[in-house]
Amino acid sequence: MTLAIDTGNTDAVFGLFEHDTLLHIWRTPAQPEASSAHFEAKLRLWLLEAGIPLSAVRQTVLCSVVPMLTPTLREMLTELFGMEPVVVGPTIYPALPLQILRPHEIGADLVANALAAYTRYQRNCVVVDFGTALTFTTVSATGQMLGVAIAPGLKTAIRALFSNTAQLPEVPLELPTSALGQNTTHAIQAGVVLGYEGLVRSMINRIRTELNGDCLAIGTGGLVRAISTLQADFDDLVPGLTLTGVKLVGDTVRAYTGTLVPSSR
Numbered sequence: 001m002t003l004a005i006d007t008g009n010t011d012a013v014f015g016l017f018e019h020d021t022l023l024h025i026w027r028t029p030a031q032p033e034a035s036s037a038h039f040e041a042k043l044r045l046w047l048l049e050a051g052i053p054l055s056a057v058r059q060t061v062l063c064s065v066v067p068m069l070t071p072t073l074r075e076m077l078t079e080l081f082g083m084e085p086v087v088v089g090p091t092i093y094p095a096l097p098l099q100i101l102r103p104h105e106i107g108a109d110l111v112a113n114a115l116a117a118y119t120r121y122q123r124n125c126v127v128v129d130f131g132t133a134l135t136f137t138t139v140s141a142t143g144q145m146l147g148v149a150i151a152p153g154l155k156t157a158i159r160a161l162f163s164n165t166a167q168l169p170e171v172p173l174e175l176p177t178s179a180l181g182q183n184t185t186h187a188i189q190a191g192v193v194l195g196y197e198g199l200v201r202s203m204i205n206r207i208r209t210e211l212n213g214d215c216l217a218i219g220t221g222g223l224v225r226a227i228s229t230l231q232a233d234f235d236d237l238v239p240g241l242t243l244t245g246v247k248l249v250g251d252t253v254r255a256y257t258g259t260l261v262p263s264s265r
Contacts, residue, residue, distance in 0.1 A: 001056050003081075004246040005073060006109060007064035009132040010155075011222075012073070014043065015243035016052070022240050024050055032068040036076035043080065060085040061250035063108045063242070086250045088112060095256035096249065099144040107135075110148055112245030114139040116238075117218055119248055124214050126207045127241065128200060128234070130221035132156055136203050138215070146211075149203060154223050157192050173226055197227050204233055 002017045016024040062085040064070040077085040088108040117125040126138045136149040171185045181187030219234040220241035
């Protein structure tokens, strides 16, 4: 089994794979101040509840865009499973079948998305990831990362209004029935949710135009189904695509190096 961890600015998401099948997904807040013992306790409990012994995990792969948490999680994984995790980052990128755009700048999660899309489709793809940030990662049929676009995520936009205005409340992330908001809640939902519908659709169309129409649109991330009217704009919806990409990084690095440090437990 492989344990893949995708640590974002909101949550740390743990995915357990048996071969290529994603068996379990566990999620916990990505608290930068949390200790390795905090995450170890959670992971031990999840595995216990799933009836999976520590010795069943033969590989761990860590993807993190939270620098303060990366060493914490790396230490936890090493201590718990008796092996160093593969850490998604510039030092291992030469092993990947991708031409990575600005490897020391690009987010590790975007590399994971690109690898998963390239491996799965072998076509020009734009991966639209609905997370803390809304990201558009475009990869070619030959594995070249062509570019990235980044906007605030849906919840981030709503929280920004709530945090930076005196009279606007935090509202649920729901699709309104009209663009003509008749109260404060509906007005924010119309501006943000319907506005993001237009943003996503426009970006997909612009990217396809730049690639002469040859580009699949793949949706992923925790909020990928939040705007139901966008579903028809995607060729595929894969909520666990980032975790799959993280797992593929580990598989590729193992094949590249030909080594695997076994668990001692």
